[in-house]
Structures are given as structure tokens and as C-alpha cells.
Amino acid sequence: MYYLWSLLCSITLFSILQWNEYNKNPRDYKMLTISNIGLLCLIYILITIVFYFIFDNENVTYEIDKDNVDNTMLKQIKESVYTGFDPIKIN
Secondary structure, X not given: OHHHHHHHHHHHHHHHHHHHHHHHOOOOOOOOOXXXXXXXXXXXXXXXXXXXXXXXXXXXXXXXXXXXXXOXXXXXXXXXXXXXXXXOOOO
């Protein structure tokens, strides 16, 4: 649903920006240029991302059943867990 709202807001913002550009120089104004189409796409993408973070914010909580976790398995590991690079390793 936020796609439609972001499309509506981006078209509105684009129209306001283009109206201001038209009022600055009405003789040389051309609406269908590559830069204007790119600007509309950029505004749409940015507003869609903003609306996604505003409206599609679902607080998902994961419940972990503590009875199914066996902590003794981790204590039985005999190998070294260190995986970093050690240039001065002495055997």
C-alpha cells in the first residue's frame, strides 16, 4: 500500500518542482527530458524507502523455548574456536 502513497507523493513533489522551474523560465521549459524522468524515478525510490520504514514497521518477536537449548553441548567442544590469523604460531 505504501507503493501507491509514495507514487502519489512523488508525483505531487515532482509537480511542485516542475511548476517552480516553469515559472523561472517559461520559454525554454521542456517537461519531457531525461533528467526530469530520472528525477521522478529518484524521488519515487527515495519516498518509497522512507514510507517502507515508516509504515511497514512490524515488530516481530521471536520466542525461544529455553527448555530445548542444551548448553552442555557447547562445553564438550574440544577444538580451538579461534579462527583468526596468527603469524607467530609456536607449536
